[in-house]
Amino acid sequence: MESYKGAELLSKSQKNFVAEVAAKHAVRLRRFLAARLRNTADTADLAQEVFLRLLRVERFERIRSPEAYLLTIASHVIHQHSLTNVNAPVTSDAFDALLDEHLATDSDPVAQVHLERRLEALDHALARLPPRTRAVFVLQRRDGCTLDEISAQLGISRGAVKKHLARAIAQCSSQIQEPRQEQR
Amino acid sequence: MNPQIRETAAEWLVEFRTATPGVVARRQFASWLCASPEHIAAYLNMLVLWEDARGYDEKRRLDIDPLIALARTDHVITDLQVVYGAADALAPERLASPAVVTQKTILRRLLGPRTGIAVLLSLAINCGLWWIAIDSRNDGFTTQIAEQRSVVLSDGSHVDLDALSNVRVKFTSHERAVELVSGQALFHVTKDPKRPFVVRAGGTRFRAVGTQFDVNRTPLGTVLTVLEGRVAVLTAAGAPRSFFGTMVEAGQQVTVLHGTITPPQTIDTAAVSGWTRKLLIFASTPLPVVAEELNRFNFRHLIVAGPELDHFEVTGTFQALDPETLTNFVLFLRRQPGLAVLEQQDQITVQARPAP
Numbered sequence: 025m026e027s028y029k030g031a032e033l034l035s036k037s038q039k040n041f042v043a044e045v046a047a048k049h050a051v052r053l054r055r056f057l058a059a060r061l062r063n064t065a066d067t068a069d070l071a072q073e074v075f076l077r078l079l080r081v082e083r084f085e086r087i088r089s090p091e092a093y094l095l096t097i098a099s100h101v102i103h104q105h106s107l108t109n110v111n112a113p114v115t116s117d118a119f120d121a122l123l124d125e126h127l128a129t130d131s132d133p134v135a136q137v138h139l140e141r142r143l144e145a146l147d148h149a150l151a152r153l154p155p156r157t158r159a160v161f162v163l164q165r166r167d168g169c170t171l172d173e174i175s176a177q178l179g180i181s182r183g184a185v186k187k188h189l190a191r192a193i194a195q196c197s198s199q200i201q202e203p204r205q206e207q208r
Numbered sequence: 209m210n211p212q213i214r215e216t217a218a219e220w221l222v223e224f225r226t227a228t229p230g231v232v233a234r235r236q237f238a239s240w241l242c243a244s245p246e247h248i249a250a251y252l253n254m255l256v257l258w259e260d261a262r263g264y265d266e267k268r269r270l271d272i273d274p275l276i277a278l279a280r281t282d283h284v285i286t287d288l289q290v291v292y293g294a295a296d297a298l299a300p301e302r303l304a305s306p307a308v309v310t311q312k313t314i315l316r317r318l319l320g321p322r323t324g325i326a327v328l329l330s331l332a333i334n335c336g337l338w339w340i341a342i343d344s345r346n347d348g349f350t351t352q353i354a355e356q357r358s359v360v361l362s363d364g365s366h367v368d369l370d371a372l373s374n375v376r377v378k379f380t381s382h383e384r385a386v387e388l389v390s391g392q393a394l395f396h397v398t399k400d401p402k403r404p405f406v407v408r409a410g411g412t413r414f415r416a417v418g419t420q421f422d423v424n425r426t427p428l429g430t431v432l433t434v435l436e437g438r439v440a441v442l443t444a445a446g447a448p449r450s451f452f453g454t455m456v457e458a459g460q461q462v463t464v465l466h467g468t469i470t471p472p473q474t475i476d477t478a479a480v481s482g483w484t485r486k487l488l489i490f491a492s493t494p495l496p497v498v499a500e501e502l503n504r505f506n507f508r509h510l511i512v513a514g515p516e517l518d519h520f521e522v523t524g525t526f527q528a529l530d531p532e533t534l535t536n537f538v539l540f541l542r543r544q545p546g547l548a549v550l551e552q553q554d555q556i557t558v559q560a561r562p563a564p
Binding site for chain 1: 209211214215217218219221222223224226234235237238239241242244245246248249251252253254255256257258259260261262263264265268270272275276278279280436
């Protein structure tokens with residue numbers, strides 16, 4: 025993970041494009057994965073389908089923004105899934121892209137309940153993190169601080185901030201998905 | 209899900225959310241994604257968590273300031289004893305403050321409306337461990353088998369002490385000297401250009417100004433790993449190559465044995481500090497070193513007899529506090545055709561099986 029530091033930057037428009045695609049598909053992905061975070065079979069099915077489609081893309085590693093591509097494909101797979109599965113609580117239409125995420129969850133009580141439950145689980149998982157890791161996470165996600173701001177506030181390097189952030193989400197995710205294993 | 213995959217997924221997500229990765233990184237990410245559906249599942253899960261977290265604590269019930277104060281004096285080991293003390297000119301209020309913050313934070317957590325019963329219970333149990341008497345005259349710290357400690361020194365530096373280890377602290381106006389008498393310690397050194405921080409281990413000195421490094425005394429030499437910053441190594445025996453010693457950079461490791469320093473090697477520093485998370489992570493580690501680290505957590509010691517096994521290398525990750533770890537490891541040794549294992553009441557001896 026260390027070897028690519030200092031590689032060249034994306035152009036401004038390219039950067040905006042990635043952010044747009046991510047925002048556009050985040051709502052749909054969250055709604056889909058929200059109810060299924062514990063149901064690993066569904067997530068695995070989705071991942072399997074996305075995987076097969078990625079393999080069909082010629083020279084995928086040359087694609088300019090693999091993350092945006094991944095999200096687009098995942099979103100399409102979910103869309104098709106919802107079309108073939110009438111009972112699925114996933115709604116998806118062109119307006120998704122226009123909806124603000126909070127608006128989307130506020131207007132959908134089921135999604136709202138799911139989100140609250142997840143945030144509760146996240147709260148529990150965060151309580152188990154070391155103070156520094158927890159502080160980095162709260163400063164970044166809740167308070168919207170930049171890496172440099174966090175680095176200055178906590179007196180640790182920028183790289184360390186990133187490491188703590190990654191550790192926070194990795195450990196929270198493992199707590200939430202496999203709570204028993206982590207309590208050893 | 210494999211924790212390694214989860215960690216890599218998290219690292220990628222942070223990379224993409226906090227920076228604009230270059231072309232090399234993007235290609236690496238793409239080929240990582242294409243390697244396995246599990247990678248894709250892990251990444252998507254991380255993404256949902258990341259997006260969710262934006263709504264975390266919207267009502268701002270959590271006061272960030274005490275958390276920041278606590279984080280600034282953070283120890284890698286959180287749920288073990290925290291001991292304040294050591295060295296010269298201790299201002300009592302300075303010593304007291306981090307501990308008070310700790311208590312306040314715990315109270316806040318205890319009273320917090322969103323905190324679940326399980327967390328309450330575990331914190332209530334932990335509270336007892338956090339609050340340890342201050343003994344400013346004490347300038348040495350020793351840990352027993354399977355006990356780890358974090359010590360905050362008077363200059364704000366802190367030391368994570370592995371099990372079965374011993375350090376002595378002596379600060380003067382021109383030097384912050386710490387002697388690692390035995391075992392292993394991870395040093396988080398605050399910057400003070402006027403007073404270098406010097407760790408002595410046997411005849412070797414490790415000098416830093418402000419950095420993070422791990423020193424491990426093993427039967428096969430003293431191992432220095434630099435996590436952040438730089439450390440100068442000065443050996444007593446033989447003339448050092450330069451007056452300033454050998455510089456070891458972040459991410460590098462050297463071993464000093466009988467005054468000789470191995471060339472710096474680039475290694476995975478997360479594995480070296482694994483012990484602070486109660487994980488023993490070995491990558492082609494010689495058996496005597498593995499035995500030494502296991503013995504820090506077990507009363508029943510594993511003895512490696514004879515130098516033949518210095519080249520027997522072990523790779524794997526073990527839970528330090530799991531009582532099965534030693535049992536399973538001995539089972540593994542028993543299965544090796546080249547080894548003879550003798551189990552006794554209080555020790556287990558392993559040696560090379562003589563060729564037939």
